[in-house]
Amino acid sequence: MASPILEVKGLSKHFAQRRGLLGLLSGNAGGTIPAVDGVSFALAEHETLGLVGESGCGKTTTGKAILKLMPVTAGEIRYRGQDITSLSPGEFRPLRREIQMIFQDLDAALNPKMRIESILREAIGLCEPELDADGLRRRTYELLELVNLKKNKLANFPSELSGGEKRRIGIARVLAVRPKLIVADEPTSALDVSIQAQVINLLRDLQGQFGLSYLFISHDLPLVELVSHRVAVMYLGQIVELGSAPRIAHAPHHPYTSVLWSSLAEKRSREAFPGAAPAWGVFDFERPSGGCRFAPRCPVYAARGKPAECTDPHNTPRLREIEPGHAVACHFPL
């Protein structure tokens, strides 16, 4: 791969465990919850990497760690070759502009007491403090045009906009600082299908226009397949499979990826594993202390008569390349 814009190596984020129910459920006596546990991937310039997985698998935590919105437990994040994990907030500040995040919950991300105009101007001012009033206005209009919004929305408050319009303002604000890398966390999860398509088209156009790189976090599998060049599948804090979007969707090697894609409502999971209908009931999160984390839910594990290596705590499957550009963490890849 040509020089990646972002490289993540062995990223871990462990949360101190709260006492009480959460502790009981996780069955983790160690006192920490490994929300992200040894995640490594690289993102090339102008590329979209999709990050999929069920809720609680650590997708958003990974995204937030990349933006240094929370301290990491271990690992290294390199932006254009520079290790940013050890940078102080002051040293990171110039880079913050280049790495931006589109947040999932825009009602929380847009200040409800600021008009759209002030929201955009604040961001423009941070990036280009030298602009005079005229320049500011021109740049504001330019941003609105980029996201296909009318000028008459500038005087509105965020609560007066529809979901799709708020999403566009969120994108315009991110674009205001001329970023290079955007972490898009569920950018369309609250939108209707018809509006979702508008936003997806917009993100794609902007990528072509400004050469943006996206880390696209979503639990919507068909959507991720469509917008991403490559896809990383996460399960309980680890990447279990990483490859090109069409291969991940149509020729997965990890049983979890296969289960995930076949669980799309239109298909039937029984067809994917005719021999081993997924066991009813085994769908609660179980976090095994060692070995493959997916084993308790794994159809291959069940079909092979529960081989010992899958649960061997000293033999956790590692992400290894099994064909060019396609890596999988499984002892028995499909």
Added chain:
Amino acid sequence: MSPTPLLRIEDLRTYFYSRAKQAFIRSVDGVDLEIARGETLGIVGESGSGKSVTMHSTLGLITATPGVISGRVVFHDEAPRDLLAGLDACTRLERRDGRIMSVEKDNRAWQKQVERNLAGVRGGKIAMIFQNPKAAMNPYETIGAQISEAVRLHTAFKDPAAARERALHWLEAVRIDSPRLRYDNYPYGLSGGMCQRAMVAMALAAEPRMLIADEPTTGLDATIQARIVELLEELKTRFGMTLVLISHDIGVIARLSDRIAVMYGGQVLESGPAAMLLEQSEQGHPYTHALLASMPRAKNVKDGGRLPAIEGEVLDTINVPRGCRFRERCQRIHDGIRARCAEQEPELVEVTPGRRVRCWLYQA
């Protein structure tokens, strides 16, 4: 379709009066639907299209003071019964220049009438499961207690011990593992998928004739969604349940429904057999077609990797435009019908046997 449908909704209108805007929010604006015995009707639509309000109205779940409901909802179990009977008498509308200016509603009488209309029906003959199971269940009671309460209220198992056994039976029927242990769990101790199952068990415990599932899979993970869909499918085959499924997820609707109704801006724009609507969408309402085309599926991608989006915003149900509600976003409107689309609202008419479409394209 059998000659007498189990439930027939006729010209249902549910308006909410907004004091601030001095206007009505026309959430449901003239819906006609029929649900035959044993069939699954899927209602799809974007948020705010009125799909949930339609079914909530039929079950008297619209309690908001300014809510006004008109129309007829006939539930035909042994004898036909109008679930909305006598509600008109509880409201008084003040009109000026043809517009409704204010609403006076006798809430007590309204509530009494609703309870009279729905006695023995709501919860017993028609059960409902909701989008957010944790919010819909009582957090202070164990799921077992809540399910056996439904058993005692609605079935012949009145004895607490017998009701408990019956409740365990239903927990097992929805595939909750180790039901005896789970019986004593509180809703907060269950995962989202498990809680949704418990709610399905609670709805089934009343042995209803019809089940209304309002967004049963929304907010659940893909793998758990698939389990809930399989569970609903099993209810259809094992118990012959009549099911009304409300969802904005066309995938879920496509998999479970026998017939589909597509809603937009408080109206049904199209209804018909599921396969016909999904596979021959270009012969149906332009909205249905555009909705299917905008789904993020590989087959929908046009050159340049773009999805055919429906431009514009979802309809504002306060300032409902004259003419066709979908007109401004319609891509198939042409000069031959443009004037009519702008002036006159099309009726829902049968275009092929079983398929009804509300569009001037099909009405010469």
